[in-house]
Amino acid sequence: MPVYNVMEEVVQAVLQQYKKELQLNCDCDRCKDDIMAIALNELKPQYIVNEKHSPYIRAAHVADRQAATNILSTVVKAARIVSASPRCENTKKE
Numbered sequence: 001m002p003v004y005n006v007m008e009e010v011v012q013a014v015l016q017q018y019k020k021e022l023q024l025n026c027d028c029d030r031c032k033d034d035i036m037a038i039a040l041n042e043l044k045p046q047y048i049v050n051e052k053h054s055p056y057i058r059a060a061h062v063a064d065r066q067a068a069t070n071i072l073s074t075v076v077k078a079a080r081i082v083s084a085s086p087r088c089e090n091t092k093k094e
Ligand SMILES: [Zn+2]
Pocket: 026, 027, 028, 029, 030, 031, 086, 088, 089, 090, 091
């Protein structure tokens, strides 16, 4: 079984949960992927082998408020960067 960065799942969950609050200029998949990539480059990866364990690790992150706050603020920063200059087709100026 390949190793897997559970932080991807955590960031995706945060992005989903705070989509409205993030006030994205565009919420297409390309922009969401860009936000995820920027946020994941900032955050320390958490590699695990068996993905059956991931809900527990995610639960641990939710329980650790400081870690959760750090993840959220990193996602907010990433969302600001992408909203300021989206790289997808939707927001291209004509
Ligand atoms: Zn977009």
